[in-house]
Amino acid sequence: MTQEVKTYTVPTMADMAASGEEPEILFWVGCAGSFDDRYKRVTIAFVRILNHVGIKFAVLGPEEACTGDPARRAGNEFLFQMQAMSNIQVLNGYNVKKIVTACPHCFNTLKNEYPELGGNYEVIHHSQFLQGLINEGRVRVKDGQSFKGRRITFHDSCYLGRANKVYEAPRDVLAALDADLVEMKRVRANGLCCGAGGGQYFKEPEPGKKDVNVERVEEALGTGADTIAVACPFCMTMMSDGVKNKNREDSVRVYDISELIAQGQGL
Amino acid sequence: MEIFQQILFVAALAATAWYITKRIRLISRAIKLGRPENRFDHPDERLKTMVLVAFGQKKMFTNLLVGSMHFVIYTGFIIINIEILEIILDGILGTHRLFAPYIKPIYPILIDVFEVLAFGVLAVCVVFLCRRFIARVSRLQAERHRELRGWPISDATLILTAEILLMIAFLTWNASDSVLRDRGVGHYGELQRIVPDFLVSQYLKPLFSGFSDTVLVVYERTAWWLHILGILAFAIYVTYSKHLHIALGFPNVYFSDLQPKGEMQNMPEITKEVQLALGLPVTTSDGTQVNDNGEQPVEVGRFGAKDVQDLKWINLMNAYSCTECGRCTAACPANITGKKLSPRKIMMDTRDRLEEIQHGWQTHGNDYKDDKSLLNDYITAEELNACTTCQACINACPININPLDIILQLRRYRVMEESQAPASWNAMFSNIENNMAPWKFSPSDRFNWADQVNDAK
Numbered sequence: 043m044t045q046e047v048k049t050y051t052v053p054t055m056a057d058m059a060a061s062g063e064e065p066e067i068l069f070w071v072g073c074a075g076s077f078d079d080r081y082k083r084v085t086i087a088f089v090r091i092l093n094h095v096g097i098k099f100a101v102l103g104p105e106e107a108c109t110g111d112p113a114r115r116a117g118n119e120f121l122f123q124m125q126a127m128s129n130i131q132v133l134n135g136y137n138v139k140k141i142v143t144a145c146p147h148c149f150n151t152l153k154n155e156y157p158e159l160g161g162n163y164e165v166i167h168h169s170q171f172l173q174g175l176i177n178e179g180r181v182r183v184k185d186g187q188s189f190k191g192r193r194i195t196f197h198d199s200c201y202l203g204r205a206n207k208v209y210e211a212p213r214d215v216l217a218a219l220d221a222d223l224v225e226m227k228r229v230r231a232n233g234l235c236c237g238a239g240g241g242q243y244f245k246e247p248e249p250g251k252k253d254v255n256v257e258r259v260e261e262a263l264g265t266g267a268d269t270i271a272v273a274c275p276f277c278m279t280m281m282s283d284g285v286k287n288k289n290r291e292d293s294v295r296v297y298d299i300s301e302l303i304a305q306g307q308g309l
Numbered sequence: 310m311e312i313f314q315q316i317l318f319v320a321a322l323a324a325t326a327w328y329i330t331k332r333i334r335l336i337s338r339a340i341k342l343g344r345p346e347n348r349f350d351h352p353d354e355r356l357k358t359m360v361l362v363a364f365g366q367k368k369m370f371t372n373l374l375v376g377s378m379h380f381v382i383y384t385g386f387i388i389i390n391i392e393i394l395e396i397i398l399d400g401i402l403g404t405h406r407l408f409a410p411y412i413k414p415i416y417p418i419l420i421d422v423f424e425v426l427a428f429g430v431l432a433v434c435v436v437f438l439c440r441r442f443i444a445r446v447s448r449l450q451a452e453r454h455r456e457l458r459g460w461p462i463s464d465a466t467l468i469l470t471a472e473i474l475l476m477i478a479f480l481t482w483n484a485s486d487s488v489l490r491d492r493g494v495g496h497y498g499e500l501q502r503i504v505p506d507f508l509v510s511q512y513l514k515p516l517f518s519g520f521s522d523t524v525l526v527v528y529e530r531t532a533w534w535l536h537i538l539g540i541l542a543f544a545i546y547v548t549y550s551k552h553l554h555i556a557l558g559f560p561n562v563y564f565s566d567l568q569p570k571g572e573m574q575n576m577p578e579i580t581k582e583v584q585l586a587l588g589l590p591v592t593t594s595d596g597t598q599v600n601d602n603g604e605q606p607v608e609v610g611r612f613g614a615k616d617v618q619d620l621k622w623i624n625l626m627n628a629y630s631c632t633e634c635g636r637c638t639a640a641c642p643a644n645i646t647g648k649k650l651s652p653r654k655i656m657m658d659t660r661d662r663l664e665e666i667q668h669g670w671q672t673h674g675n676d677y678k679d680d681k682s683l684l685n686d687y688i689t690a691e692e693l694n695a696c697t698t699c700q701a702c703i704n705a706c707p708i709n710i711n712p713l714d715i716i717l718q719l720r721r722y723r724v725m726e727e728s729q730a731p732a733s734w735n736a737m738f739s740n741i742e743n744n745m746a747p748w749k750f751s752p753s754d755r756f757n758w759a760d761q762v763n764d765a766k
Contacts, residue, residue: 049763050762050763051762052759052762054756071758073746073747073748075758076746076755076756076757076758077746077748077750077754077755082758082761085758086758086761086762089759089762090762101756101759103755103756103759104752104753104755104756106745106755107745107746107752108741108745108746108747110741112737112741112747113737113738113741114573115573115698115717115720116720116724116730116734116737116738117613117717117720117721117722117723117724117725117730118724118725118730118738119576119579119612119613119721119725120579120582120583120725121738121741121742123576123579123580123583124583124586124587124742125741125745127583127584127587127589128587131587131589150569150571150572154568154569154571154572155572155573155575158575159575159580200571200697200698200699200700200701201571204570204571204699204700204701204703204704205569205570205571205572205700206569206570206571207569231704232640232701232704233701234642234645234701235642235697235699235701237642237646237697238697239697239698239699240696240697240698240699241698241734241737242697243747244733244734244736244737244747245694245731245733245734245737246733247646247648247695248643248648248649248650248691248694248695249647249648249649249691250643250646250647250648250649250695251646251647252646252647253646254642254643254645254646254697256646257642257645257646258642
């Protein structure tokens with residue numbers, strides 16, 4: 043399944059196992075990263091960074107399956123455990139030790155919920171991974187000009203922030219961009235949800251005065267930012283929809299932090 | 310006369326103790342309705358959490374001003390207990406300011422501290438009433454939050470008013486006592502060179518200077534009795550009120566969740582089913598294998614929770630500990646945007662349901678069961694479905710209550726026992742089951758994104 047070699051390659055675990063190799067990390071792409079047109083661009087940006095810094099990584103490719111997070115939170119424990127145990131069989135079969143993922147929901151589930159079912163891995167979110175690369179000097183944003191004067195605000199994801207207390211990593215990554223970082227009123231532990239977690243992404247919201255993502259985007263726009271940085275596929279969709287709802291899609295963009303780093307590196 | 314007062318006092322004390330014991334038994338029986346759950350692990354970490362969050366009020370200080378005001382009431386409440394000890398001993402022994410001669414040098418300092426605290430409590434209670442009725446803090450308004458209609462608002466008002474009256478009784482008691490002492494009336498006069506004027510009540514003395522000795526003694530006795538009977542009545546009242554948090558807040562924090570907030574609790578009874586379905590060796594939660602005859606069977610009750618008995622005891626203790634402050638609801642994205650979900654209501658409903666069961670026990674005997682349940686009779690599907698599991702409610706609670714845990718257990722019941730998930734969730738479930746992703750894409754297309762890694766940006 044290796045891509046024809048131009049610049050970037052995406053080795054799979056199966057390829058690696060066939061040639062008797064083990065990667066340093068497994069990049070867990072997640073369902074959104076695999077199928078959602080917008081989030082596929084985030085996956086690609088992150089893969090380009092991985093290629094660029096020369097880290098030996100692999101993905102599961104067609105062998106990957108949903109972690110079961112939305113099923114579990116909606117109440118379908120049976121389906122969750124079916125998914126979890128199948129995934130654990132695959133991961134343990136490849137002797138996976140370290141997993142990086144760009145989805146906080148996958149991150150939380152793999153990190154906190156798989157151990158009890160026999161899946162023990164070191165799991166890190168791509169924001170933490172990028173923070174590491176920046177701290178080690180392996181990623182350096184070349185052209186500060188492209189971000190000079192841009193106002194960026196970061197939207198905390200519940201499953202990264204409150205759930206796992208990762209607040210600083212994505213901010214440190216953004217700080218490397220030399221942009222103007224502005225904070226919303228509700229941030230870090232008090233951050234406001236995008237409205238998609240707990241299975242909400244997969245159904246219409248209950249009746250109310252407003253959708254959660256609109257409330258959150260109003261707050262983000264209130265900072266005067268032209269870029270809303272996110273670190274989660276659900277937040278990406280919800281923030282983008284909110285920006286459209288406010289008819290601001292021409293002036294305000296929503297990006298994942300890895301896309302901003304890839305842009306900064308000209309990848 | 311004196312001995313009559315003593316007998317009356319001891320009787321009041323004994324009646325209160327008897328009644329409170331009865332209430333504690335009833336409440337602990339209700340909490341024990343819940344399923345077992347080990348919350349006795351990691352005692353060091355639990356103790357540390359309790360010291361910081363309960364004793365240290367750490368989470369209250371997210372809002373410095375409100376935190377400080379609550380701190381005044383909290384320290385006032387704890388420290389004034391030393392004074393109550395003296396009052397109780399005086400009442401039993403028929404003495405007056407029993408401790409004064411024994412701890413002569415520090416006695417006035419102690420009373421000064423109590424008086425300052427009492428004044429502080431009084432002032433803060435007035436501010437709290439103003440926050441409710443004049444500043445109209447949003448999370449405390451019944452028009453905005455239907456769970457507050459009726460009793461909860463009266464309960465809060467009653468508590469604040471009672472505390473104000475108790476503090477007034479305490480301060481004016483000291484003032485009338487000081488006037489009687491100055492005049493050298495009876496045993497009051499005996500304390501003349503031992504007890505001086507106190508820091509706050511000295512300013513109230515002019516109020517009493519015009520009264521005759523008899524009237525003063527009557528006032529002094531009345532204030533004393535009002536203060537102590539008020540405290541005893543309050544102690545009973547607390548067991549019916551949201552104010553039970555003053556006692557249960559501490560154990561509630563001690564037994565709080567230690568795992569990461571995002572971790573949803575595993576259901577071992579399902580693990581076994583799944584292991585059988587996948588043809589995996591069946592293991593128990595401690596990892597030991599069991600044989601095919603199903604030794605070490607996992608007791609399967611309901612999948613998820615329909616009523617309070619299906620919840621864990623800690624969920625039920627959470628419900629009794631809740632102060633209905635509404636910080637959870639004020640932080641809830643669903644509630645903020647006008648959905649029916651209110652985490653505070655989840656906790657209040659759980660307690661209301663428990664109290665309904667208690668009432669059943671008391672009127673129809675201990676085996677009484679009704680045909681109601683927490684789900685549907687109290688908490689509706691619409692509320693449950695609105696939760697984004699963002700954990701803002703857990704983060705906001707000053708005493709580490711976890712409303713999300715209850716929501717998730719009720720969702721499990723609806724989905725696994727009643728197959729009552731919203732249609733689009735059922736579609737999501739079947740997509741995961743058939744396509745290994747929540748959307749209807751072919752699993753074989755999962756890696757197609759890789760074809761684009763070398764495309765132009």
